[in-house]
Amino acid sequence: MKLVILGGGGFRVPLVYGALLGDHAEGRVTEVVLHDLDAGRLGAVARVLAEQAVGVPDAPAVTATTDLDEALRGADFVFSAIRVGGLEGRAADERVALAEGVLGQETVGAGGIAYGLRTVPVAVDIARRVRQLAPDAWVINFTNPAGLVTEAMSRHIGDRVIGICDSPVGLGRRVARMLGGNPDEAFIDYVGLNHLGWLRGLRIAGRDELPRLLADAELLGSFEEGRLFGAEWLQSLGAIPNEYLHYYYFNREAVRAYQEAEQTRGAFLRDQQARFYEELSGGQASTSALKAWDATRAEREATYMAENREAAGVGDRAAEDLESGGYEKVALALMRAIARDERTTLILNVRNRTTLSALDADAVIEVPCSVDANGAHPMSVDPLPGHATGLVCAVKAVEREVLSAAESGSRTTAAKAFALHPLVDSVAVARRLVEGYRAVHEGLGYLR
Numbered sequence: 112m113k114l115v116i117l118g119g120g121g122f123r124v125p126l127v128y129g130a131l132l133g134d135h136a137e138g139r140v141t142e143v144v145l146h147d148l149d150a151g152r153l154g155a156v157a158r159v160l161a162e163q164a165v166g167v168p169d170a171p172a173v174t175a176t177t178d179l180d181e182a183l184r185g186a187d188f189v190f191s192a193i194r195v196g197g198l199e200g201r202a203a204d205e206r207v208a209l210a211e212g213v214l215g216q217e218t219v220g221a222g223g224i225a226y227g228l229r230t231v232p233v234a235v236d237i238a239r240r241v242r243q244l245a246p247d248a249w250v251i252n253f254t255n256p257a258g259l260v261t262e263a264m265s266r267h268i269g270d271r272v273i274g275i276c277d278s279p280v281g282l283g284r285r286v287a288r289m290l291g292g293n294p295d296e297a298f299i300d301y302v303g304l305n306h307l308g309w310l311r312g313l314r315i316a317g318r319d320e321l322p323r324l325l326a327d328a329e330l331l332g333s334f335e336e337g338r339l340f341g342a343e344w345l346q347s348l349g350a351i352p353n354e355y356l357h358y359y360y361f362n363r364e365a366v367r368a369y370q371e372a373e374q375t376r377g378a379f380l381r382d383q384q385a386r387f388y389e390e391l392s393g394g395q396a397s398t399s400a401l402k403a404w405d406a407t408r409a410e411r412e413a414t415y416m417a418e419n420r421e422a423a424g425v426g427d428r429a430a431e432d433l434e435s436g437g438y439e440k441v442a443l444a445l446m447r448a449i450a451r452d453e454r455t456t457l458i459l460n461v462r463n464r465t466t467l468s469a470l471d472a473d474a475v476i477e478v479p480c481s482v483d484a485n486g487a488h489p490m491s492v493d494p495l496p497g498h499a500t501g502l503v504c505a506v507k508a509v510e511r512e513v514l515s516a517a518e519s520g521s522r523t524t525a526a527k528a529f530a531l532h533p534l535v536d537s538v539a540v541a542r543r544l545v546e547g548y549r550a551v552h553e554g555l556g557y558l559r
Contacts, residue, residue: 112138112139112140112141112142112187112188112446112450113140113141113142113143113144113185113186113187113188114131114140114142114143114144114171114186114187114188114189114190114446115143115144115146115182115183115186115188115189115190115245115248116143116144116145116146116189116190116192117146117147117179117182117189117190117191117192117193117237118146118147118190118191118192118193118194118253118254119144119145119146119147119153119156119175119192120145120147120149120151120152120153120155120156121147121152121156121192121193121194122384122387122404122407122408122411123192123253123438123439124145124156124159124160124192125156125159125160125163125401125404126437126438126439127190127439127442127443128143128160128163128164128171128173129163129439130437130439130440130442130443131143131171131443132163132164132167132170132171134443134447135169136447136451138450138451139171140171140187140188140446141169141171141172142171142172142174143160143171143172143173143174144173144174144175144176144182144186145157145173145174145175145176145182146175146176146177146178146179146182147175147177148177149177150175150177151388151392152388153175153177154175154391154392155387155388155391155392155400156175157173157175158391158400159391159400159401159404160173161173161400162399162400162401163401179237179240180240180244183240183241183244183245183248184244184245185245186241186244186245186248187247187248187249187450188248188249188250188251188446188450189241189245189248189249189250189251190250190251190253190442191234191237191250191251191252191253191254191260191264192253192254193230193233193234193237193254194254195226195229195230195233195554196226196229196552196554197381198377198380198381198384199381200226200229200552200554201217201222201226201376201377201380201381202375202377202378202381203377203548203551203552204217204221204222204225204226204377204548205222205369205375205376205377205378206375206551207221207225207544207547207548207551208220208221208222208225208544209366209369209370209375210547211540211543211544211547212366212370212540213366213534213535213536213540213544214358214362214365214366214369214534215369215375215377216355216358216369216376217255217256217377218255218256218257218305218306218355219306219355219358219359219534220358220532220534220535221529221532221534221535221544223255223256223259224509224513224525224528224529224532224544225544225548225552225555226255226256227256227259227260227510227513227517228513228516228517228525228528228548228555228558229552229554229555230254230255230256230260231259231260231263231513231514231517232517232554232557234252234254234260234263234264235263235264235266235267235517237250237264238250238263238264238266238267238268238272239267241268242267242268248271249271249272249273249446249449249486250264250268250271250272250273251272251273251274251275251442251445251446252264252272252273252274252275252460253274253275253438253442256305256306256510257274257275257276257305257306257460258274258304258305258306258460258475258476258477258510259305259475259510259513259514260274261273261274261305261460261461261475262462262473262474262475262510262514263514263517265462265473265475266473266514270461270462270486270487271486273445273459273460273461273486273487274305274459274460274461274475274477275438275441275442275445275457275459275460276305276306276438276458276460276477277437277438277441278306278353278354278355279299279301279308279310279353279458279477280299280437280438280441280458281437282299282301282310282336282351282353282354283297283299283301283310283313283458285334285335285336286299286310286313286321286324286334286351287299287313287315288334289324289330289333289334290313290315290320290321290323290324292313292315292320293315296315296316297313297314297315298313298314298456298479299312299313299458299479300312300313300314300319300479300492300493301458301477301478301479302467302476302477302478302492302493302495303353303476303477303478303495303499303503304475304476304477304503304506304507304510305460305475305477306353306355307353307355307356307359307477307502307503307506308352308353308477309348309350309351309352309353309356309495309499310350310351310352310353311349311350311493321350321351324351325345325346325349326346328342328343328346331345331346335354336351336352336354337351339354339357339416339419340352340356340357340360344360349496354416354419357416357419358419358534359502359533359534361419362534365418365419368418368419369418372418376418379414380411383407383410383411384407386407387403387404387407390403391403441457441458441459444457444482445457445459445482445487448482448483448484449482449483449484449486450484451484452483452484454481454482454483455481455482456479456480456481456482456490457479457480457482457487458477458478458479458480459477459478459480459482459487460475460476460477461475461476461478461480461487461488461489462474462475462476462489463475463476463489464489466478466489466490466491466492467492467494467495467503468494469494469495469500469503469504470503470504470507474507476489476503478490478492479492502533505531505532505533506532506533508531509528509531509532512524512525512527512528512531513525513528516528516558520557520558520559521558521559522545522549522558522559525545525558526538526541526542526544526545527541528541529541529542529544529545530542545558
């Protein structure tokens with residue numbers, strides 16, 4: 112099988128390739144094509160992959176290209192992991208938002224809208240080219256904002272695009288461990304949108320063990336989300352929120368922490384990854400690309416959501432919380448299920464159909480899905496409580512305005528998207544955000 116990775120010069124690509132190296136079954140991926148607009152980044156990542164493949168006799172062959180059409184032809188699977196505007200764009204998103212006193216995080220609030228506005232047109236172009244050049248390919252979308260981008264692409268290639276995220280899986284695994292269960296055998300009842308969902312139950316051997324966790328304040332304080340939100344709030348909700356809901360539930364504290372931080376997250380990652388690519392750009396034989404990448408990755412994980420932990424007063428991440436959900440493992444399980452009909456259950460971003468009655472059939476949501484050779488099928492779930500339904504509907508309405516603005520190029524519609532977001536509390540601020548982002552992002556020049 113041929114796997115194409117768009118954004119193949121990106122920092123997370125070695126995680127995907129490492130997962131592929133452990134797959135030796137028939138029907139596995141034998142060819143990986145990296146596509147990126149930056150040849151230097153492609154070269155650096157290719158060095159890391161080459162070191163990963165040492166000693167693996169059947170390692171997938173790796174090629175790299177800056178030609179998108181060349182990459183897509185003959186693809187069986189396409190991973191879309193692009194970052195339009197790069198990390199400098201993310202840092203600018205944060206600066207513009209924080210100057211207006213609102214959140215600039217890359218998937219939440221003003222920053223997420225700005226990122227979506229410049230990413231959607233590119234993602235739509237990719238979907239159209241996949242439909243033309245590789246119509247039988249499945250697109251697995253990693254690109255943030257994942258739910259919004261997946262919905263944009265689904266309008267052109269339907270259910271052949273599936274969004275993935277490791278946040279729900281990581282949350283479920285942490286909760287399962289707290290309850291003494293095997294994370295690989297637990298069923299996670301998780302519902303919402305990408306980066307806006309709630310774990311409402313966790314079944315081990317058919318029994319929901321979440322009530323036992325919620326009844327124990329000490330146990331709630333022993334894992335990351337419990338420390339971040341506090342036992343009292345989790346008990347009040349009767350659920351464990353995705354970590355990104357901290358931006359909603361503790362918005363003022365989060366904004367203040369970001370404003371007071373020495374450097375925003377985007378700026379930190381921009382500088383950190385620039386050092387990594389610069390270190391490898393010369394191709395010195397003495398530099399181990401894999402070791403340099405692994406050290407950079409460890410620092411990245413340890414500092415994840417540092418401002419939120421500062422706002423919550425919970426200090427550094429605990430060692431046991433550093434394990435993510437393993438989005439590369441989710442992607443591999445998804446590919447296996449489709450390519451080999453190895454049926455499985457995964458939490459994915461897919462079109463709603465009739466899953467959540469408050470949303471229409473085409474709205475992309477994040478829920479447990481049964482996956483087989485015909486793709487991912489959202490499972491039936493209980494309705495969300497009123498407070499969660501209201502938030503989901505409000506944010507989905509914003510996403511729809513972003514899609515409309517991206518299609519029409521209307522500055523008025525873009526301003527409406529900002530103004531309607533629960534974390535932007537002023538039409539005047541929304542209008543200034545549009546102009547501020549147009550001033551710093553060349554890619555938003557289409558807004559008129």
